[in-house]
Amino acid sequence: MIRTRSILAALAVATCLASPAFSANDGVVDIVAPFEIKGLDPSTSGDIFLRMGIVETLVEADAEGRPMPALARSWTVSDDGKVWSFTLQPGAKFHDGSPVDAKAVINALEIARHKPGLLAKTPIQSIEADGNDRVRITLTSSFVPLLAFLAESRAQILALAAYSGSDVNTIIGSGPFKLTNIAPPQSLAVERNVDYWGQKPQIEKASYLSVSRAETRALMAESGDADYVFNLDPASRTRLAKSNKVNLLSVSIPRSVLLKVNMGRDALKEPKAREALSLAIDREGLAVAILRYPAAATQLFPPSLGIWHDKDLAPLVYDPEKAKLLLAQLGWTPGADGILQKDGKPFALTLTTYPDRPELPLIAAVLQDQMAEIGVSLTINSTNSSEIPAKHQDGSLDLGLMARNFALVPDPIGTMLTDYGPQGGDWGAMNWKNTSFDAVLTKLTQTVDAGEAEQLRREAVTTIQNDLPVIPIAWYQQTVAVSLKLEGAGVDPYERSFGLDKMRWAQ
Amino acid sequence: MTRVILGRLVQASLVALMVGLLTFVMTRSLPGDMAYRIAAGRYGYDIVDSAAAAKVAAELNIDQPALVALGHWMFDLVRFDFGTSLISGLPVIEEIASQLGHTLKLAFAAIVLSLLIGPPLGILAGLRPGGVLDRGLVVLSTSVRALPQFVVGLGLIIIFSLTFKLVPAAGHDHGAHLFLPALTLALGLAAVSNRVARDAMRSVSETSFYAFGRTKGLGEWQVFRRHGLRNVAVPIITYLGVQFVYLIEGVVVVETLFAWPGIGHALVHAIFGRDVPMIQGAALIMGLMFVALNALVDALSHVIDPRERRS
Numbered sequence: 055m056i057r058t059r060s061i062l063a064a065l066a067v068a069t070c071l072a073s074p075a076f077s078a079n080d081g082v083v084d085i086v087a088p089f090e091i092k093g094l095d096p097s098t099s100g101d102i103f104l105r106m107g108i109v110e111t112l113v114e115a116d117a118e119g120r121p122m123p124a125l126a127r128s129w130t131v132s133d134d135g136k137v138w139s140f141t142l143q144p145g146a147k148f149h150d151g152s153p154v155d156a157k158a159v160i161n162a163l164e165i166a167r168h169k170p171g172l173l174a175k176t177p178i179q180s181i182e183a184d185g186n187d188r189v190r191i192t193l194t195s196s197f198v199p200l201l202a203f204l205a206e207s208r209a210q211i212l213a214l215a216a217y218s219g220s221d222v223n224t225i226i227g228s229g230p231f232k233l234t235n236i237a238p239p240q241s242l243a244v245e246r247n248v249d250y251w252g253q254k255p256q257i258e259k260a261s262y263l264s265v266s267r268a269e270t271r272a273l274m275a276e277s278g279d280a281d282y283v284f285n286l287d288p289a290s291r292t293r294l295a296k297s298n299k300v301n302l303l304s305v306s307i308p309r310s311v312l313l314k315v316n317m318g319r320d321a322l323k324e325p326k327a328r329e330a331l332s333l334a335i336d337r338e339g340l341a342v343a344i345l346r347y348p349a350a351a352t353q354l355f356p357p358s359l360g361i362w363h364d365k366d367l368a369p370l371v372y373d374p375e376k377a378k379l380l381l382a383q384l385g386w387t388p389g390a391d392g393i394l395q396k397d398g399k400p401f402a403l404t405l406t407t408y409p410d411r412p413e414l415p416l417i418a419a420v421l422q423d424q425m426a427e428i429g430v431s432l433t434i435n436s437t438n439s440s441e442i443p444a445k446h447q448d449g450s451l452d453l454g455l456m457a458r459n460f461a462l463v464p465d466p467i468g469t470m471l472t473d474y475g476p477q478g479g480d481w482g483a484m485n486w487k488n489t490s491f492d493a494v495l496t497k498l499t500q501t502v503d504a505g506e507a508e509q510l511r512r513e514a515v516t517t518i519q520n521d522l523p524v525i526p527i528a529w530y531q532q533t534v535a536v537s538l539k540l541e542g543a544g545v546d547p548y549e550r551s552f553g554l555d556k557m558r559w560a561q
Numbered sequence: 562m563t564r565v566i567l568g569r570l571v572q573a574s575l576v577a578l579m580v581g582l583l584t585f586v587m588t589r590s591l592p593g594d595m596a597y598r599i600a601a602g603r604y605g606y607d608i609v610d611s612a613a614a615a616k617v618a619a620e621l622n623i624d625q626p627a628l629v630a631l632g633h634w635m636f637d638l639v640r641f642d643f644g645t646s647l648i649s650g651l652p653v654i655e656e657i658a659s660q661l662g663h664t665l666k667l668a669f670a671a672i673v674l675s676l677l678i679g680p681p682l683g684i685l686a687g688l689r690p691g692g693v694l695d696r697g698l699v700v701l702s703t704s705v706r707a708l709p710q711f712v713v714g715l716g717l718i719i720i721f722s723l724t725f726k727l728v729p730a731a732g733h734d735h736g737a738h739l740f741l742p743a744l745t746l747a748l749g750l751a752a753v754s755n756r757v758a759r760d761a762m763r764s765v766s767e768t769s770f771y772a773f774g775r776t777k778g779l780g781e782w783q784v785f786r787r788h789g790l791r792n793v794a795v796p797i798i799t800y801l802g803v804q805f806v807y808l809i810e811g812v813v814v815v816e817t818l819f820a821w822p823g824i825g826h827a828l829v830h831a832i833f834g835r836d837v838p839m840i841q842g843a844a845l846i847m848g849l850m851f852v853a854l855n856a857l858v859d860a861l862s863h864v865i866d867p868r869e870r871r872s
Binding site: 090098169170171221237238240261264265267269270273274276279408410411437438439440444446447459479 | 592593594597598600601602603604605606607608609610611612613614616648649650651659715718719722723726729730731732733734817818819820822827830833
């Protein structure tokens, strides 16, 4: 019994000793987000290293997605658009002290473009050194989005010593913060890089913790356990908005909830049929009930994607009566069970989605209900996210409900090319043929003139709005809870940075 | 004793073989395309596409026949080579070593806490069956056990982190982070062990030797220490062995809720990502741990209970 008592006493002492360490302001910015650190390779979790300011890319992007100098101080392009020359920052050093020179940059980019990713889809012919501080990229054809592609996290520049072969052994970046500790899949720690070539950050130390449960993340923000909590679920957001313990920051991000349509299916190949499905969706009700912010999509791109959002475009609307009329015109008649029939076959489809974003299965359930109103029967299959590309490839997909990020690179043209190119895309059009649209996209990758590019983007967006190879449903907002002790925190709509370099402690 | 140890070793190798075969067959028969699932696990839903899946398939030689793959794995296992994770690319043994360390720490803390909470309360209740404490504990134990650990954990975060600000909500940096996940598991364990202790105490206190101890003038504490404690300990410790199942299923939920980087959490992610070497490695280690813990329980009972030694 004495032993029990001493153990109890020890536990009590330990608890008392431990708690001040956590509640005191220890000068470490604790960042919490759902993303797990899957490995060191830039193609798996490179985005986390970029967001934490450990690594950098050649090119940055501003809040509007325009390219900005980063490790490349400046660049020029030849008249035919095929040869790009990048001048590197003088004095930039990796965390191991080695210089950020042409050799290191070429090595990193060559390894990156032979792994899955957007650089692999860029028409690069060669990457060569032009002296120690200049890198020349030669393309097989003019490709304006190159700058945006170089700003992607998978195109991050690591020191030569970071690699063995094409594998990354350790993270040696050049960013404003140095990696001091890493424990995959959960956490890492950084400290300020005093030798940073650019504006030195004010924050001295920070940590990153991956917490997959949204409820836990919200409670960590509320209890003061974390200083910057990324990605809050709708219910927690509503609760934290009423709390005076944290600041909530919300920004509209270039991510849309879309319904991918297999246009090879008999029931879906007519434009009128797809229009009917679109008319059956009460987007406003759905956004308010599930996402809990006004986010009904009236077109593919949200207003936050300034140059791609066309405010003059006629919006997608909710009109179930018109939907029924359109389907009746196509020869569909209600059967005994209320499901539409044609030639003895019911209008029944399978909707594939994935629970990685928890709102998707909920949206699917609402869609099932709304489609039933116009006599279309949906069966929901909520499964692994890879089922959508897999079923795209084997042709067995009917409808796919997905949350597509248009800003994997700061210019959505990258995503447009992979998703809506001539062959369609795993996360975009399926069995869609529109040669004039293909021509517009190709021209967009070559046009330097701003006015002409804007005209082309308008044409592209209008075509998608009319043809509906995907049916836009909602636009996303990113919400972050920030401790009252932190100043200067923001939310990057392109999800490239947690903004550690701009934060400071309130006095 | 040697025979017991030998028996356990044979059992351990049989468990290893069965776990190996079963996980192999089960991962092979899961629905969905392996290469796509691995690509989704590695690159996430924004980036997984057919090009990524094709690279994965080529890199991992995924199309080799099942029997060949099984043969390779068995052969590697005999040489204690668990392979490398398909998702992170790190050796499975390294990943499991770090995760297992975290899980063992959590499980040990949970057992110690549950032993501090459950049996003492149960013994007190068993000494006065039908009393206020006894009846109160029935209600409390039933409700704690009936609630999902997920809810118990969230409740504890709200009480200890949000309201009283005593301990941090989640993470794994220092000792204080251990408290809430361990307590969540411990409450579930104690909810049962206090009942076991109560019944054991009650039956012991009703025996004639216990009554005789009292009659000959020993105090309540003396009679418990000399005639009660050892008798009550045997069922409690035996029951611990059964509770390990609860503990192993519990760590999966609790680790995810509290962002604790343990093996349960890793196993769930490995299954989603079809990380076959990780699944096999984690399942194998958990199976062996089960055998080892049960052996430990047997040994403890052996030490406490002289009747076992005589038979």
